[in-house]
Amino acid sequence: MLRQIEGSRAIAETVALCRPEVVCAYPISPQTHIIEAVGEMVKAGTLAPCEFINVESEFAAMSVAIGASATGARAYTATSSQGLLFMMEAVYNAAGLGLPIVMTLANRAIGAPINIWNDHSDAMAVRDSGWIQLFAESNQEAADLHVQAFRLAEELSIPVMVCVDGFILTHAVEGVDLLEQSFVDAFLPPYEPRQVLDTNAPVSIGAMVGPEAFEEVRYLAHLRQLDALERIPEIAQEFFEASGRDSGGLVRPYRTDDAEVIVVAMGSVLGTLKDTVDLRRDLGERVGVLGVTSFRPFPSEAIRDALKHARQVVVIEKAFSIGAGGVLSSDIAIAMHREETLLRTVVAGLGGRAITRRSLEKVLDDASDNELAPLTFLDLDHDAVDRERARMQATRRSGPSAENLLRDRGTVSQKADA
Amino acid sequence: MTSQDVHFYQVGSFAVGNRLLEQEERTVQAQVDRTNSIDSGHRACQGCGEALGARYALDAAMRATNGQIVAVNATGCLEVFSTPYPETSWRIPWLHSLFGNAPAVATGVAAALRAKGIEDVRVVAQAGDGGTVDIGFGCLSGMFERNDDVLFICYDNEGYMNTGVQRSAATPPAARTATTKAVGAEPGNTFGQGKDLPRIAMAHNIPYVATATVADLHDLERKVERAMEFHGARYLHVLVPCPLGWGSASNETIHIARLAKESGLFPVFEAEDGVVRSVSPIRRRVPVEEYLKLQRRFAHLFGPHPRLDVIARIQSMADANIERYGLVSPESLEESS
Secondary structure, three states: OEEEEEHHHHHHHHHHHOOOOEEEEOOOOOOHHHHHHHHHHHHHOOOOOOEEEEOOOHHHHHHHHHHHHHOOOOEEEEEOHHHHHHOHHHHHHHHHHOOOOEEEEEEOOOOOOOOOOOOOHHHHHOOOOOOEEEEOOOHHHHHHHHHHHHHHHHHHOOOEEEEEEOOOOOOOEEEEEOOOHHHHHHHOOOOOOOOOOOOOOOOEEOOOOOOOOHHHHHHHHHHHHHHHHHHHHHHHHHHHHHHOOOOOOOEEEEOOOOOOEEEEEOOOHHHHHHHHHHHHHHOOOOEEEEEEOEEEOOOHHHHHHHHOOOOEEEEEEOOOEOOOEOHHHHHHHHHHOOOOOEEEEEEOOHHHOOOOHHHHHHHHHHHHOOOOOOEEEOOOOHHHHHHHHHHHHHOOOOOOHHHHHHHHOOOOOOOOOO | OOOOOOOOEOOOOOOEOHHHOOHHHOOHHHOOOOOOOEOOOOOOOOOOHHHHHHHHHHHHHHHHOOOOEEEEEOOOHHHHHHOOOOOOOEOOOEEEOOOOOHHHHHHHHHHHHHHOOOOOOEEEEEEEHHHHHHOOHHHHHHHHHHOOOEEEEEEEOOOEOOOOOEOOOOOOOOOOEOOEOOOOOOOOOOOOOOOOHHHHHHHOOOOEEEEEEOOOHHHHHHHHHHHOOOOOOEEEEEEOOOHHHHOOOHHHHHHHHHHHHHOOOOOOEEEEOOEEEEEOOOOOOOOHHHHHOOOHHHHHHOOOOOOHHHHHHHHHHHHHHHHHHOOOOHHHHHHHO
């Protein structure tokens, strides 16, 4: 049923259709509307049987999910940013134990400086944790991905993180076609755990493993992620056949077939990118877009295939590894291993900075002129940075740089250094 | 076949042996049909108080629930000595996740059971004092506050023994640990620090809080069984001497635990809904020296230059406990005179 609905609400209602048995959550912007809505459904009894646990921290949220999942319950939680980092130890643990928890990550920047707006730093921080990470392009896809996520997680005994751009998607109201309960019930069979805390068949879960088998356990986890490379497109195809909607999958090529320049990105920026590419195509430029839906497992082969004829690949990333450069770019470079293709990284949208079509057009202009630097920061105010560097040179106790930069930009009313 | 009744009396205590009791009054461990929640073959040190306490506690919980127990374990000695794969001493469903999250994991287990409509299976979470009073404290307080249906058992050996005897917030003042060495003007752990977790638990108004020691295993079993009569969050704090960390003889574990209680340093009581309902009175009061001198972690208080001032401060802690909980009743004073 097509409804004009907030992204968070669409996700919450879809999660409810998946019949989670334990939902635990700790509030953090911009994830709050999701758990508020699920909590309301549990409280009202429309989502039953389900236990909604208001925990005291994100660390507890993931821990409750671990206990619930190991007891054979379908477990769900949601978080963002600092919350993800606070539960980091349990995030790794859930994957290590092979517990198919599904978590929505409302992507948000990581402090300091504290910032509640969208980027992908949080998701990148857990890329090696063993979780499957799927990025939604739209609220429709965000909702649909949750049904696929539970199916995938439980088939393979791997936790799945559905990454949804904070505010840009979570708080955007747009038309979303919500699934029917009968559809989800048919698509998502009841959870059959591989391991469960059962008094009739006691097992020890989570015991110590020494050097004699640890590497094998880790490699097995890798193989299961490689299995997911097979299952993700199959499940998306099955979903498409049943619903008529193209949601999920590994990658999403858009007008790439004859493209000389291909822009690679993840999440909601893909919409703006496609609009921009359409404009350029109208001008006769051979440009295309490759959306990466599955970041973990990383679909190296699909990416290599999609990029094989490109002269230049521009990766637009909402995160970067400080002191190194692009994170997604590194994976793309390894996947392509083509020296004749120019690979460029554009870091954009950090801390919620809008990625406008005008800025993206500039990126494409520079790319077609071969003038794009290997590592570019979109719309960066270099002068402001230079001035702060100068202040730091001039004075030892130059104070917090974050505040200085805001004063410099005139965002703070008092201009102390004027 | 002829048989002869042999009466065993424990020396130095007023406790009577199991064999003087009627069959149904004997300990769970004395029953031929008792479970083996933690089976033999584990790697605990000789004289380990925690292994003993956990065995009695879990088998008692098993009896109280007709064998329907799921256990969650924090990282620590108990987790390490009982498991490394492929061996396991656990004959009950057992889950170890992390050091600091056992209470929350147990909450998740209980929530899953509730969601599935499974009412007869009960959840026990276990941790050492580090996993309880320090790194697990946030999750524990949250579990208490929500009154989740979990019995949490802290096996308190007063330090991080698994990592090599470092100080925790349960380490007593003056005790030598690897991070509170017996050096300087005030050797050992600092006075005026540490957490009294049973009282903190009581402040959460949870239905049942109790303390016990491995010196009175019958009492420990009874408290576990009592705890299983309640639903909601329950807390059991068990003093378990650690020969390795305390520097005590492995055959002195029970004796030292008894002296902790008889000196007043470790008050044994039970509380319901935040109110103390009963205490185990001191039967034969002993000065704290008797307890301290058996442990090398307090060796710097004795010797040629004894720290009588420090011993006096520890004695005053014991006296304060005796006062607070009324551990010495007029009746027991008569007995011991």
